[in-house]
């Protein structure tokens with residue numbers, strides 16, 4: 001083999017096998033990842049060695065599911081009791097941690113339901129109807145108010161977190177598995193059933209997450225929705241069990257069940273949710289965000305701005321200087337840690353529509369600043385019940401609302417050219433933001 005053919009063979013192999021999960025995730029989304037079946041087999045082998053809590057025989061599955069649901073209910077009751085007795089939040093010590101978590105799981109949430117895609121072609125076989133119904137419900141049957149992927153994207157958008165910072169590659173693992181199962185569902189039907197069985201049993205952390213997001217002023221509708229729609233009595237959890245019972249062949253049931261178990265274990269590849277949440281490091285996140293921003297800001301400041309005898313531009317020119325810079329801001333009294341951030345001059349520079357540095361920091365970065373400055377000071381709780389933000393969405397004409405009476409197209413017409421700057425245009429813009437859920441929540 002010549003060097004050139006060697007090279008082109010290597011190139012072809014590189015193309016066939018993406019070298020990161022993120023690349024494979026993207027390739028699957030784009031519909032061309034020829035090596036994903038082999039990759040899925042590898043992951044199943046990896047999952048084989050993990051323990052699982054499934055019963056030894058399929059006949060016990062019903063009892064297993066009921067027991068799981070009872071344990072979750074008990075675990076949640078215990079959590080609520082602890083909270084009543086004054087225990088702090090279990091997962092999110094501040095709002096920044098919640099926003100961080102929502103971004104970390106975004107690649108998975110962006111393909112919610114994908115593992116069931118291949119079932120759609122079996123619409124004429126009633127044994128598949130439970131799985132198909134589950135998939136259609138993930139898609140909200142095409143209604144943008146109910147489409148799980150859109151609900152999650154609206155949530156990120158309202159929080160100003162649509163632009164994801166670079167995530168660790170492993171954050172793409174579950175999403176990639178889901179896409180691969182969806183693409184190869186014909187060859188991996190028992191594994192799809194098993195994965196579905198695991199994914200659709202609501203875990204206790206789902207309930208706690210919903211509760212704590214509400215407390216942090218974040219609409220946990222996406223999570224609350226999964227508590228209800230995945231329920232074990234009649235929801236996706238129940239359907240996941242029925243699908244197994246209907247599709248498990250009489251001949252070779254045990255072998256089929258072993259493959260179902262392998263698929264089930266795929267859910268446990270990668271970090272579990274509570275461990276992921278506990279990895280958050282507020283100060284490290286803040287300094288990393290500042291380091292990313294540093295290069296863009298280093299020529300933007302007037303030389304009269306000085307902190308501890310260095311100009312801001314000098315501070316920003318030096319790699320790794322951000323912790324020192326923040327310490328200097330503190331030493332000069334610009335930042336008062338442990339108090340309401342509103343009492344820090346620095347906060348007034350970055351937050352609010354008339355702040356001199358308006359727009360320099362994203363909503364997430366501002367939350368990092370806010371919570372780092374606040375430290376042990378806790379803002380008053382502003383509970384947002386799940387569904388509050390979503391309930392305001394109209395998507396279409398709302399009788400009685402003069403601005404939305406003609407629906408979104410009329411609003412869009414009023415937002416064209418320079419018409420949006422007229423009083424009517426300003427109202428139309430506000431109505432458009434509300435109707436589409438694309439307005440942003442302030443940091444607090």
Ligand SMILES: [Fe+2]
Pocket residue numbers: 112113138148226
């Ligand atoms: Fe879902």
Ligand SMILES: [Fe+2]
Pocket residue numbers: 134138200229230236
């Ligand atoms: Fe579901």
